[in-house]
Amino acid sequence: MKIANTMGIYFSPTEHTREMVQHIAEAFNRNAHLHDLTSYERGNLEYDFTRQDLVVVGAPVYGGRIPALAAERLQQIKGAQTPAIILVSYGNRAYEDALLELKNILEQNQFVIIGAAALIAEHSIVHEVGQDRPDDADWQEIGLSQVEHIPGNVPYRTYNGIPLTPKGDHNCVKCGFCVRECPAGAIPAADPQKTDSKRCISCMRCVTYCPQQARSVNRLLLGMVSHKLRKKCSMRCKNEFFI
Numbered sequence: 001m002k003i004a005n006t007m008g009i010y011f012s013p014t015e016h017t018r019e020m021v022q023h024i025a026e027a028f029n030r031n032a033h034l035h036d037l038t039s040y041e042r043g044n045l046e047y048d049f050t051r052q053d054l055v056v057v058g059a060p061v062y063g064g065r066i067p068a069l070a071a072e073r074l075q076q077i078k079g080a081q082t083p084a085i086i087l088v089s090y091g092n093r094a095y096e097d098a099l100l101e102l103k104n105i106l107e108q109n110q111f112v113i114i115g116a117a118a119l120i121a122e123h124s125i126v127h128e129v130g131q132d133r134p135d136d137a138d139w140q141e142i143g144l145s146q147v148e149h150i151p152g153n154v155p156y157r158t159y160n161g162i163p164l165t166p167k168g169d170h171n172c173v174k175c176g177f178c179v180r181e182c183p184a185g186a187i188p189a190a191d192p193q194k195t196d197s198k199r200c201i202s203c204m205r206c207v208t209y210c211p212q213q214a215r216s217v218n219r220l221l222l223g224m225v226s227h228k229l230r231k232k233c234s235m236r237c238k239n240e241f242f243i
Helices: 016-028 068-074 098-108 134-138 177-181 205-209 219-232
Strands: 005-009 033-036 053-060 082-090 111-120 240-242
Touching: 005 016, 016 033, 016 053, 016 082, 016 177, 053 068, 053 098, 082 098, 098 111, 134 205
Parallel strands: 005 033, 005 053, 053 082, 082 111
Antiparallel strands: 111 240
16 A cells, blocks of 8 residues: 555644654654644634545543544545554553444545554643653554454443643733643633633643643642642553554
């Protein structure tokens, strides 16, 4: 099979998934194109894929699922028996139904899955869980194992979000960066210190990239979540590959 073009497509609020997608896409083609589905304003992709294209698609795992916003935007991408490699990144806990969900979305849109991976990344909220991953060992890892199916269940597990909504503090200068970059459009331009909790998906993009480091979540709630995750996620999870 001759590949004419390679494209990496990702939903990546804190950049870990983007790094993984880029790494794999550029392994096939140094000139691979990249498209970011994360931005609320720039999250759409209009492109006609063919059988001569290769697509690498990645998304993070939230509560055992891929984010609803990512699923919604991926539904707009159509293939024509286009080969695709898919991956999910997760914070050293579990990926549950997320990889299967991503596979099903792409297959329904006429992509042919030729490879899949579940990869470990530093937890986007509790950074000491999976800290500094992917590390050198992750990037160097080679270990594809053939399987008949991708793990997961249908119907997919229910994910109702988490009660951690970032807000701005007195250091906020109302530069508008978080407003522009929020995937869910949950930060009002008129008052960027606030956040619409009904729209926020707790992806921590605004916390990660605020130029003034002026956004954070409730410390008490964060402490409770950190304690719970440290107890459950202390062991180093392994990356999983499927071909």
